[in-house]
Amino acid sequence: MVLQAPTVPEIAKSAVARAIIDLNAALGGSKVSVEPETLAQFANDDSDVLGRMPDVVVIAESARDIATTLRVAQQTGVYVTPRAAGTGRTGGATCVGGGIVLVTTGLASIKSIDRRNLLATVQPGVILADLQRAVEAEGLFYPPDPSSLDTCTLGGNVAENAGGPRAFKYGVTGDYVLGLDAIVMDGTELSIGRKTPKGVTGYDMTSLLVGSEGTLAAFSELTLRLLPKPDELETVVATFDSVRDAAAGVASIVAAGLTPRCIELLDDQALACVRRDGAAIDARARAMLLIEIDGSNISPVVERIGNALSSMSGCREVLTAKDEAERERLWSARRQLSRSIRKTAKHKLSEDVVVPRTEIVHLLEKVEAACGALSVRHLAYGHAGDGNLHVNFLWDDDSERPNVDKAIDQLMRDAIALGGTLSGEHGIGVSKAQYLPLEQSDALIALQRRVKDAFDPRGLLNPGKIFPRVGHTGC
Ligand SMILES: Cc1cc2nc3c(=O)[nH]c(=O)nc-3n(C[C@H](O)[C@H](O)[C@H](O)COP(=O)(O)OP(=O)(O)OC[C@H]3O[C@@H](n4cnc5c(N)ncnc54)[C@H](O)[C@@H]3O)c2cc1C
Incomplete structure (x- = not known):
C-alpha cells in the first residue's frame, strides 16, 4: 500500500451503530458482518491505495438487499462503498471513510x-x-x-x-x-x-x-x-530491436488498413519479465508485439500483417502460434505480466494513460527522459493499438518515492500535452483524482459534481473517489 486515501468527513459512531442495527433487522445476520476478518477482507482493492476498515460488510444476494442497504445508509447518514471482486486498480472499491461495504458478488447468475x-x-x-x-x-x-x-x-x-x-x-x-x-x-x-x-x-x-x-x-x-463468435483465430508474435521499431510496426499495420483484434506492445523490461516466467522469446529482442487476428478466411490478413512487419527495418522475426496450447501460453504470460512485474521490485505503481497511437513513441521518449533524469526504474507495455500504455514505475527504497511521484506527475502532463487522456481503462478512483484538473476544466468538474449531487445528495455513496479534494468541496 503506497498511496494514502483522502480524508473524508468522519461519520458519527451513533449513526454507524444505528445502521448496523437496521441492516441486521432488515437483512438478517447471515448477510451482515462486523467480524474483523470479514471487514479486513473487504477494506482494500487491488490498487496501492491504503483504505480504512469498514464498520460493517453487507453481502447482498438480491436487488432488494442492495436497495435496503442503500436506503439504510441514506437514512442513517453512513457511507456505503459498492464492491465486487476487488480487482480494481485505482482504489474505486477501497473503503476510504468507514461505514458500509456493499458486496455484490452474491448476485452471480x-x-x-x-x-x-x-x-x-x-x-x-x-x-x-x-x-x-x-x-x-x-x-x-x-x-x-x-x-x-x-x-x-x-x-x-x-x-x-x-x-x-x-x-x-x-x-x-x-x-x-x-x-x-x-x-x-x-x-x-x-x-x-x-x-x-x-x-x-x-x-x-x-x-x-x-x-x-x-x-x-x-x-x-x-x-x-x-x-x-468469430470462426477463426490466429496469434502472431513479432520481435524487434527497439520499442521504437515495435511502435512503428503498430503504425504500419494500422496504415495498411488492417484490423487485428489485439495489438499488444511489450518493451525490453516487460519482455524480460515474460521470459523470466518461462515464455521462450528470442533473448536478443528488445521489444515485442503480440497480435491476434480473428474473423472468417483470415489467412490473407495474417499474411499481410506478417509481410508488413517483416519488411520493416528493426523487425527481427514474425511467428504465428502453432496451436491453441502455444496461443494460450503467450496470452497467459501477457495476462500474468502485471503480477510478474510486482515480483521485480518492492513497490510498483502502474498507470494507464492513453495517447493518439501515432504519439506512442513520443510518449515513451518523454518517459525515458523524465525517468532518466530522476533515476526512476520503469517499464511499459499495453494496448498499443489503442495508444493505451501501462507505464509502470518501480522502486525498492522509500527515499526513491519523491522522484517516482515527480515522474508520474510528468507522465500525466505529457499524456495530456500529446492529446491523450489520464486513464484508458482503470478509472480515476483515488489514485488519479489529483490529476483530474490537468485534463478537465473546473467548470466540467463542477458540472459532474452537480450530477453526483442529483444521484447522491448527501454524498454518502463511495466517498473520496474521482474528484480531487483540493479546491473542491465534498464528494
Ligand atoms: C491482474 C489484473 C489485470 C487487470 N487488467 C485489466 C485490463 O486489462 N483492463 C481493465 O480495464 N482493467 C484491468 N484490471 C482492473 C480491474 O480488473 C477492472 O477494473 C475490473 O473491471 C474491476 O472489476 P471488479 O469486479 O474487481 O470490481 P471492483 O474492483 O470490486 O470495483 C470496481 C468499481 O466498481 C464499483 N462497483 C462494483 N460493483 C458495483 C455494482 N454492483 N454497482 C455499481 N458499482 C459497482 C466499485 O465501487 C468500484 O468503484 C486488472 C486488474 C488486475 C488485478
Whole structure:
C-alpha cells in the first residue's frame, strides 16, 4: 500500500451503530458482518491505495438487499462503498471513510442468453470469464477482455468501463451495455436503457452510469450485447530491436488498413519479465508485439500483417502460434505480466494513460527522459493499438518515492500535452483524482459534481473517489 486515501468527513459512531442495527433487522445476520476478518477482507482493492476498515460488510444476494442497504445508509447518514471482486486498480472499491461495504458478488447468475436477439442478461457478480465461456458454448461472443477476466465481475467492468486487448477491434465494456437496473441511494430501482440494438429515448443514462465507478448508483442487473463468435483465430508474435521499431510496426499495420483484434506492445523490461516466467522469446529482442487476428478466411490478413512487419527495418522475426496450447501460453504470460512485474521490485505503481497511437513513441521518449533524469526504474507495455500504455514505475527504497511521484506527475502532463487522456481503462478512483484538473476544466468538474449531487445528495455513496479534494468541496 503506497498511496494514502483522502480524508473524508468522519461519520458519527451513533449513526454507524444505528445502521448496523437496521441492516441486521432488515437483512438478517447471515448477510451482515462486523467480524474483523470479514471487514479486513473487504477494506482494500487491488490498487496501492491504503483504505480504512469498514464498520460493517453487507453481502447482498438480491436487488432488494442492495436497495435496503442503500436506503439504510441514506437514512442513517453512513457511507456505503459498492464492491465486487476487488480487482480494481485505482482504489474505486477501497473503503476510504468507514461505514458500509456493499458486496455484490452474491448476485452471480447468468439469467438468460438470447441467441436470436444477441443479448445476455446477467447479475453484476457474474465473473467475466464465466460469461465468456457460457456465450461461446452457444456460438456467441462477448468481446471485452480485461486481463483480470478470471476474477473480475461484470458489475465491476461496467462501473469501470473496463477494456482489454481486444478493444482495438471491438471496443470496451461500454460498447456492449445496452441497459442496466440501477438502484439509487433512496432505494429506488431504475430500469435504464433498452434491450434493442437501437434506442434514443431521453438522455443516454446508460452511458452516464457506465464508468461511474460506484459513485452514482449500484447495479443489480445488466443487459449486454453479444456478437456471433468469430470462426477463426490466429496469434502472431513479432520481435524487434527497439520499442521504437515495435511502435512503428503498430503504425504500419494500422496504415495498411488492417484490423487485428489485439495489438499488444511489450518493451525490453516487460519482455524480460515474460521470459523470466518461462515464455521462450528470442533473448536478443528488445521489444515485442503480440497480435491476434480473428474473423472468417483470415489467412490473407495474417499474411499481410506478417509481410508488413517483416519488411520493416528493426523487425527481427514474425511467428504465428502453432496451436491453441502455444496461443494460450503467450496470452497467459501477457495476462500474468502485471503480477510478474510486482515480483521485480518492492513497490510498483502502474498507470494507464492513453495517447493518439501515432504519439506512442513520443510518449515513451518523454518517459525515458523524465525517468532518466530522476533515476526512476520503469517499464511499459499495453494496448498499443489503442495508444493505451501501462507505464509502470518501480522502486525498492522509500527515499526513491519523491522522484517516482515527480515522474508520474510528468507522465500525466505529457499524456495530456500529446492529446491523450489520464486513464484508458482503470478509472480515476483515488489514485488519479489529483490529476483530474490537468485534463478537465473546473467548470466540467463542477458540472459532474452537480450530477453526483442529483444521484447522491448527501454524498454518502463511495466517498473520496474521482474528484480531487483540493479546491473542491465534498464528494
Ligand atoms: C491482474 C489484473 C489485470 C487487470 N487488467 C485489466 C485490463 O486489462 N483492463 C481493465 O480495464 N482493467 C484491468 N484490471 C482492473 C480491474 O480488473 C477492472 O477494473 C475490473 O473491471 C474491476 O472489476 P471488479 O469486479 O474487481 O470490481 P471492483 O474492483 O470490486 O470495483 C470496481 C468499481 O466498481 C464499483 N462497483 C462494483 N460493483 C458495483 C455494482 N454492483 N454497482 C455499481 N458499482 C459497482 C466499485 O465501487 C468500484 O468503484 C486488472 C486488474 C488486475 C488485478
